[in-house]
Amino acid sequence: MSSLLIRNAAHVVTMDTAGTELSGGHIAIRDGCITAVRKEEPKGEFDQVLDARNLLALPGFVNVHHHLYQSLTRGFPESEGKTLFPWLEMLYPIWAGIDEEAVYASAQLGLAELLLSGCTTSSDHLYLFPRGQTRLIDAEIEAAQELGIRFHATRGSMDLSREQGGLPPADVTQPATEILADSERLVRQYHDPEPGAMIRVALAPCSPFSATDEVMRETAAMARRLGVRLHTHIAETLDEERFCLQTRGCRPVEHLERIDWLGPDVWLAHCVHLSDGDIERLSRSQTGVAHCPTSNMLLASGMARVVEMLARSVQVGLGVDGSASNDGGYFPGEIKQALLVARVRDGAQAMTARRALRLGTRGGADCLGRKDIGRLEVGACADIALFRLDDLAHAGAGRDAAAGLVLCGPVRAAEVIVAGRHVVHEGRLQTVDEHAVVRRHNQASDRLLRRFGEA
Template identity: 50%
Template sequence: MSSLLIRNLHTIVTCDDSDSVLSNTDLYCEDGVIRRLGPGLACDADRVLDGSQMVCYPGLVNTHHHLYQVFSRNLPQVQNMELFDWLTTLYEIWKGLDEEVVRLSSLSGMGELLKHGCTTCFDHHYVFPHGAGDLLGAQFAAAEELGIRMYASRGSMDLSKKDGGLPPDSVVQTVDEIMADSARLIERYHDASFGSMRCIALAPCSPFSVSGELLRQSAILARQYGVRLHTHLAETKDEERFTLEKFGMRPLAYMASLGWTGSDVWYAHGIHFNDEELRLLAETGTGVAHCPISNMKLSSGVARVSEMLRLGVKVGLAVDGSASNDGSSLMEELRVCYLLHRLTSSADAPSGYDVLKLATRGSASLLGRSDIGSLEVGKCADLFLVDRRRMELVGGLYDPKSVLATVGLRGPVDYTVVNGNLVVEQGRLSRVDEGLLSRQASQACDRYLAKQ
């Protein structure tokens, strides 16, 4: 049994149903669960922190990432490309992925997430080069080493260039191969219990890199096993033209025809949905992972988040892949999201606190998790702490609920706690040697890129 007590927290932003903000409150967690909240708690713990100068928030939840892309970010040849050309160019690099690259890029990307207050990471991994090794096993091992809560996916592609898709032959598989490996990975790794540190979703890449049969079979298998479904959708006008020309349907109608709507489905991006489609998302409980920085970098457009929220569409926040973001900070995404929608929606835009809730409760809902996303007795002890005396926050804490999106937070948080364990302390990862990880990852990245 392990326990943590944070004494006399100056402020706790709970993100609970009542939008409560607590002052001068102790937080006690035991075996990864918040057991008590209140002033002057009469209890001891294995580890005690002084929270008298700290503001405490629920851990952020990232709902869409491509961790392997940490090793292909900021490449000059793709900086001014849009999605289809960008993908076609980068697939020639990504076909060289192996277990070492995936392990070290995952450690780097998830380490950055943790340092900026993110406690749960969903990763959409869909590139499986022939003979590359146990890539999801490498990701789960990296997550365990860091102490982050990991939600992985068995992504897939079965249409290569010769079939009218974008990727090279070496990274696609047959539907039968994908289904067999999907079942194997679910049986090996998926844990649906309260407080789970390991979950699996099925996540074919996109309508333009997979067949209708793969999408249909993935939906059937996911529902047989009770796991969730995820893919990219409505990201670009090119994708819209592709599905209209090939299938005679807009992207969402095409996916709906294959069983891809419902409360167990969420899409990344969702930029180019029309009014009718937004209503269908709301009616079916289908969710959207909003990736503002990636959408801006690739000139893809601006998702209609204000309308989605007004209609009751489930929306979470995400960083997307590091090669279309150049970073892995969900904290940065908060401020960019807030500012982007102020620019495009004015008074109808979500508030700073609304954006925080997208990154906590909203994101948890997309992942089907009711045990994370808010700070309440009986929920998982996933949180982060920020010292209110930081110079960059002077004058900004009159509204602690909104400050992370409006003022923003430059630099790492002070502490991150996942499952009741301190995994970031004083802005540094506590379970790994950051210097050693940086050297190993840089060397592996150099070798990987040199092969291309």
């Protein structure tokens, strides 16, 4: 049992329902939860006191779409100029060499990068299981637990190979029976349904061009039986739309509706190419959307209709997406991209800095079905990111520190607290040695590329 007082924060953005902000405030934490957020200093003894003068306090960011293993191949020269399908076809044979060590090392690296940018909860979508690699998700969960980040692992899957009319080569797909058995094992072993959970598991067949309808349907039935959420990629590119029209005779979101894959327990990555009817389907079914603006621009997939989705009360969170289709895990950068792309698409008034911040905090929590994160409120998890306001990047932005964080930068988070635990202090990870993480990751990356070169 421990307690912490964050004293005299220069500005506090609570992201509560009313959008309360305090210019000067204190946050008290006991046993992993927030017990006070207010202007007056809370009374009582605290084990630790953090002097937060010159710091901006926000709820820790919530990242709702990622593929951590892809940091092994980020900035890959051969990916230049490719759209999603040829990009995946080039990378699948390389990724076919991943193993437990590579997944562990890349999860440590990617999650460390997220933590240092103020992200306190991340999901990950791992869908590629080379033969004999049965403990890859276990390895990512272990890495998350060591770092101290809140983690939603999603058990991805691919069972529709090129030979059967899909996109991935057969050696990175799995039989349906294996997928379903391992999905159930992971939920039973790791999923914590309680408020304050540090680890949850969701089920996540990869996409309409890599998973059969049989696996999609059976996975959905299993998730609903076990009480876990569902996640997949949908409507990312026009290639995918054509693929769905040819193979399923309907648009991607209609396809999901037909196979019982829309609902308040589902969040979907990308949703770039939506018709008015698709937006209506997402709204009506209360399905969440993981908006991944950098990835969508990098692969020239398109600009999602986020402003229209928000107008129809669709729940939208943000994802940095795979480390090889963003090449970075800097979360405030994704918030800025969400703002920029909304303005380019829908005009200067389409997205304010605060609205974008809300997508990166509460919007993400909504996608993950959590009311206990993404806000600084009494009773919520003590997941807090604090950023310096007296550094180079924020100079001149003092009149609106919260907007400054979105518009200026990039900067490292100064302090990050997850479940009341201090995991970043003065811009340094407290739970692992950052340089050791980089070395181990780069060895794994070299080994993966060598293995590919020798194959």
